[in-house]
Amino acid sequence: LAKVEFAGGPFSDELTEPLLGLARYHQGQGELETAVEMYRRALHLVRVNDGLYSERQIPLVRELLQLYRDAGDFNALDQRYDYFFRLYGSGRPPYSALRLQATLEYLRWQREALRSGLDEDGAQRRLLNLYELNRDLLQAAMAAPGVNSQMRMQLGLSQLRNLYLLMDRVQAP
Numbered sequence: 001l002a003k004v005e006f007a008g009g010p011f012s013d014e015l016t017e018p019l020l021g022l023a024r025y026h027q028g029q030g031e032l033e034t035a036v037e038m039y040r041r042a043l044h045l046v047r048v049n050d051g052l053y054s055e056r057q058i059p060l061v062r063e064l065l066q067l068y069r070d071a072g073d074f075n076a077l078d079q080r081y082d083y084f085f086r087l088y089g090s091g092r093p094p095y096s097a098l099r100l101q102a103t104l105e106y107l108r109w110q111r112e113a114l115r116s117g118l119d120e121d122g123a124q125r126r127l128l129n130l131y132e133l134n135r136d137l138l139q140a141a142m143a144a145p146g147v148n149s150q151m152r153m154q155l156g157l158s159q160l161r162n163l164y165l166l167m168d169r170v171q172a173p
Contacts, residue, residue, distance in 0.1 A: 013049040016042050020060070032071040039064050053087060061087060074118050081109045091137050095144050100151050107134055107158050111165055127162075127169060134159045 001018045008014050023038030043060045050056050061084050068077035085091070088102035110130045113119060119126055138155045141147040 011045060011048050013045060016045050016049075019045070023063075027067060027070075032067060035067055036064070036071070036076075039067065057087060074113070074116065078109075078113055078118060081106055091133060091140075093140065093144065095141060095147050095151075097148075097151065100141070100147065100155070103137060104154055104158055107162075111161060114165060114169075123169070127166060131159075131162050131166060134162050 001015065001022070004012060004014050004018060019038050019042035023035045023042065026032075026035035026038060039060060043057060043064070046054060046056050046060060061080065064080055065077060065084065068074070068080060084102065085106040088106075089099045091103050091106075107130065110126060114123060114126055114130070117123075134155065138152070138159055141152050141155050
């Protein structure tokens with residue numbers, strides 16, 4: 001790693017693979033904090049070399065999501081899911097199957113965060129944002145000709161889950 005860094009500089013794209021190898025090694029050894037550091041550094045290099053929204057970040061972000069989940073660091077997991085959602089277009093067109101699937105994953109995470117009590121102080125705001133985001137996505141997907149009926153149904157079922165969660169959380173006066 002030091003040799004590659006010396007030869008190519010601290011932002012060399014050639015550092016990414018050795019960093020990922022180290023991250024996976026440390027993860028396998030149960031050294032999760034060190035693994036997170038290595039993944040984050042590799043992710044930073046990819047962003048510097050390929051741009052803020054490069055697709056090459058996606059597997060790294062997914063590995064970080066799993067690492068945070070394994071470590072039980074749900075606050076970091078929550079922040080990384082926000083970044084994951086931005087990488088996949090924040091629910092805005094153009095709608096591809098990949099982007100919509102990532103959006104559904106983000107919506108599922110938001111429900112999981114609510115059920116786990118991650119953000120008790122902001123739970124109502126999170127729930128409202130979740131409901132409104134899913135509603136807006138569903139409306140946009142219904143109007144978009146390229147979105148198939150299966151994806152529309154999945155967005156509709158996601159909103160139904162949100163409504164059940166809302167019904168469970170909000171007590172009628």
